[in-house]
Amino acid sequence: MPGSSITAVVRPAAADDVAAIARICSTAYRDAYRDLLPEGYISRSVAEFYSEQRITRDIAPAVPDWFGYQVVEEDGRILGAAGGGMADTTAGELSLIYLEAAERGRGLGTLLLDRVTEQIRDAGGTEMWVSVFLGDSRGIGFYRARGFQPMDTVRATLSREDDHIRSLRMRRDLAG
Numbered sequence: 027m028p029g030s031s032i033t034a035v036v037r038p039a040a041a042d043d044v045a046a047i048a049r050i051c052s053t054a055y056r057d058a059y060r061d062l063l064p065e066g067y068i069s070r071s072v073a074e075f076y077s078e079q080r081i082t083r084d085i086a087p088a089v090p091d092w093f094g095y096q097v098v099e100e101d102g103r104i105l106g107a108a109g110g111g112m113a114d115t116t117a118g119e120l121s122l123i124y125l126e127a128a129e130r131g132r133g134l135g136t137l138l139l140d141r142v143t144e145q146i147r148d149a150g151g152t153e154m155w156v157s158v159f160l161g162d163s164r165g166i167g168f169y170r171a172r173g174f175q176p177m178d179t180v181r182a183t184l185s186r187e188d189d190h191i192r193s194l195r196m197r198r199d200l201a202g
């Protein structure tokens with residue numbers, strides 16, 4: 027259909043992308059979980075994972091545990107970021123995926139997911155996992171639409187004993 031084609035490309039992030047990644051991930055994280063998670067937990071997580079300092083450290087790959095940040099870019103603008111790595115020899119993990127709010131729902135998240143999936147396959151992965159906060163119906167809906175099944179729940183990363191924040195572990199087979 028004219029006008030609906032995606033001209034965006036996914037590529038490994040470079041040092042110049044750090045500020046855009048930090049802004050997109052911090053903003054999207056706050057927006058996505060404002061009504062779901064305590065403010066203290068959100069601030070702690072954003073400071074831990076999405077500061078420019080932390081992203082500068084994480085931008086490059088540390089294979090096989092981390093394939094490095096991937097970004098989706100269109101007309102010279104960074105619109106989203108994702109990253110993943112191997113949890114063991116056969117299981118890959120999608121660690122994060124975030125887009126600019128105005129750019130959701132037109133296939134860019136799928137492009138990023140496809141890139142990380144390809145990296146996991148190339149590293150010998152036969153299955154792929156992702157953690158999503160329990161109650162995050164949009165996130166869970168996206169992963170379900172892309173073939174992930176809910177498996178079990180775990181205490182969320184950085185969640186303290188009294189926060190009671192839990193994540194749903196979802197799994198997708200990569201065989202075939």
Ligand SMILES: CC(C)(COP(=O)(O)OP(=O)(O)OC[C@H]1O[C@@H](n2cnc3c(N)ncnc32)[C@H](O)[C@@H]1OP(=O)(O)O)[C@@H](O)C(=O)NCCC(=O)NCCS
Nearest residue numbers: 058124125130131132133134135136163164165167168171
């Ligand atoms: C989640 C996110 C990365 C998805 O990217 P996106 O570009 O919006 O998604 P896409 O357009 O590639 O594809 C969306 C697919 O998921 C489906 N989908 C999305 N939300 C859904 C929902 N709540 N219920 C059912 N299906 C849903 C769409 O129908 C579409 O599938 P289709 O193409 O087969 O119709 C993006 O919306 C985002 O950054 N959201 C905020 C942050 C977030 O929630 N991150 C994930 C937390 S772990």
